[in-house]
Amino acid sequence: MPEYFHSVVLEEDKCCGCTNCIKRCPTEAIRVRDGKAHIITERCIDCGECIRVCPHHAKKARSDSIEDIEKFKYKIAIPAPALFGQFNNLDDIDIVLNGLLKLGFDSVYEVSRGAELVSQATRQLIRENKLRYPIISSACPAVVRLIKQRFPDLCENVMPVKAPMEISAMLAKKEAAEETGLPMEEIGAFFITPCPAKVTEINLPMDINKKSYCDGAIAISKIYPKLTSAMDKLTVIEPLANSGVIGVGWATSGGESAAMLGDRYLAADGIENVIRVLEELEDERIRNVEFVELNACTGGCVGGVLNVENPHVAQARIHTLRKYLPVSQNHLKNGVPDIMMWEHPLEYDENVLSLDKDINKAMEMMEQIEKIEASLPGLDCGSCGAPSCHAMAEDIVRGFAKETDCIFKLKEQIQQVYRDLMQVL
Amino acid sequence: MSVIHLTYEVSGDDFTRAGEASGLVKSKLKKLGYNKDAIRRVAIAMYEAEINMVIHADGGVVDVDIYPDKVEVVLADKGPGIPDVEKAMQEGFSTAPDNVRNLGFGAGMGLPNIKKYTDEMKIDTVLGVGTTMYITVLVKQ
Incomplete structure (x- = not known):
């Protein structure tokens, strides 16, 4: 199995080597080298911010x-519940689900069904006092990857329950196998995704050595044109929808928290806000909170970069759609089954941030970084290809860049050469 | 033995910036691949001490020495001093004004928490002159 897989990729021909993506990447995972953006693979969390900001x-x-x-x-x-927020004047989720069947699917199984089970499982685990407080939701894979890379002490707080997508795919395949008698390999489950982080999660799940129950992921934006025309042509609408307010609510920030049916929760969305909350959680500055819902995208999953609709419009539509639904339609009968849980708790990936395994060596490197940073202009202009002078100094010490990549340093050196030459001549 | 020395100025009366110094130290410790339990204890203790400087002493100066096996922090302010250190160390004792309590601070857990999370803690205080706090967090493997 490869060590890293990323859904976010660069189309080299279109990249002009500007500084937009390097400045906006929340994990400083992009550098411009030789006029093109490069993703530092171990640092990328597939949040999709660079897709959002790239003007080219x-x-x-x-x-x-x-x-x-x-x-x-x-x-x-x-289908992710965010999909239901993408259509104007939609008053019935069944229209979307029937539309998907017209595109060639044999059945549909909403992610919101799995979400209702995850919500119930979380409530039960809280009651049984089995989790470390405050509990951090594991539903947003970009957030989980961020914690894995940058928040060593919070890894244990991440809820070790599989994401709704996995639960839905698992149950859907089981149901299909029972109904059709087909072997599992011939049954394919395709997640209709609002974000690249989920694509990564399907291809290389964080739960070590586990394979996703999904066999592929299709971007909402990719399926949208065909789906809308299929929906327009529907003559009969079969009742297929099987989830309620709780499950569909997961599409927007605060939905998962509301499903806790308590009031000691916090929901933050947008990657910068998420980072701020994680920092405060780490310093134990946030107290009296039981559950923390974090979504990398503004507005929650409706803000995913692979949606077609503005997240706030989608959010308003989801609220309207939910009005006509029952509270919840999916229930666990006998406690939380092991199969819903991660096999391994989240482990901190200490190789991403740390300068060196040997602390003495790391300290030496840090001193060098400080020294180099002090000699750089401090403009954070990005012309060198790194997002800030500090990142540049670190790149130099790590051996990924040289001082003259800084145009100001280069100018200084050229002037020095010129002065030296003038003396000789 | 190698050591990294850092100095930060904590500005008084600016709650939005309180925690800046402890945040920077935390990120440096992570870059050093420091023991995670030690990072947590340094971050919490230093943040509490920093907040105290903002609330009571109009800011001050923080000096941090990072060794491979311990972190030493010295926080010096020119505030009013602590009249009764023993009392100040009691849980729930606070002299924070109401406007500070309204922000969720001043629960009287600052000093007790610092003591709880550090391995050594010493306070030198002179009324009307200022307070210097010395804290040490050891790396426990």
């Missing part, structure tokens, strides 16, 4: 296309 559309997310479902005899669509 040079960053994109890999995802499957609708044709890929043909690899399987029986095809299941696993």
Whole structure:
């Protein structure tokens, strides 16, 4: 299995080497080298911020296309609830689900169904006092990756329950196998995704050595044109929707928290806000909170970069849609089954941030970084290809950049050479 | 033995900036691959001490020495001094004004928490002159 997989990739031809993405990347994972942006693979959390900000559309997310479902005899669509917020005047989720069947899927199984089970499992684990407080939701894979890289002490607080997408795909496949008698390999589950982080999670799950129950992910933006025309052509609408207010609410920030049915929760969205909350959690500055919901995208999953609609519009639509739904339609019968839990708790990846395994060596490097940083102009202009002078100083010490990549340093050196030459001549 | 020395000025009366110094120290410790339990204890204790400087002493200066096996922090202010250190160390004892309490600070847990999270803690205080706090966090493998 490869060590890293990223959904976010660069289209080299379109990249002009500007500083937009390096400045906005929350984990400082992008550098411009030789006029093109490069992603530092171990630092990228696939949040998609670079896709959002690139004015040249040079960053994109890999995802499957609708044709890929043909690899399987029986095809299941696993739509994220964010999908339901993408359509104007939609008053019935069934229209979307029936539309998906028209695109060639044999069945649909909403992620919101799994979400209702995860919500119930979380409530139960809280009652049984089995989790470390405050509990941090594990639903947003970009956030979980961020914690894995940068918040060693919070890894244990991440709820070791699989994400709704996984639960839905698992149950859908099991159900399909029972109904059709087909072997598991011939049943394909495709997540209809609002974000690249989920694509990464399917290809290389964080739960070590585990394979995702999803066989692929299709971006909402990719399926949208075909889906809307299929929805327009529907003559019969079969009742397929099987989730309630709780499950569908997961599409927006605060939805998962509301499903805790308590009031000691905190919900933050937008990656910068998420980082701020994590910092404060780490310093135990946030007290009296039981559950923390964190979404990398503004507005929650409706803010994912692979959606077509503005997150706030989508959020308003989700609220309207929810009005006509029952509270919840999916329930765990006998406690929380082991299969819903992660096999391994989240482990801190100490290789991402730390300068060196040997602390003495790391301290030496840090001293050098401080020294170099003090000699740089401090403009954080990004012309060297690094997001800040500090990041540049660190790159130099780590051996990834040289001082003359800084245009001011280069100018100084050229002037020095000129002065030296003048003396000789 | 190698040591990294850092100095920060904590500005008084600016709650939005309180925690800046402890935040910077925390990120440096992470870069050093420091023991995670030690990072947590340094971050919490230093933040509490920093907040105290803002609330009671109009800011001050923080000196941090990072060794491979311990972190020493010295926080010096020119505030009013602590009249009764023993009393100040009691849980729940606070002299923070109401406007500070309204922000969620001043619960009287600052000094007790610092003591709880550090391995050594010493306070030198002179009324009308200022307070200097010395704290040490040891790396426990």
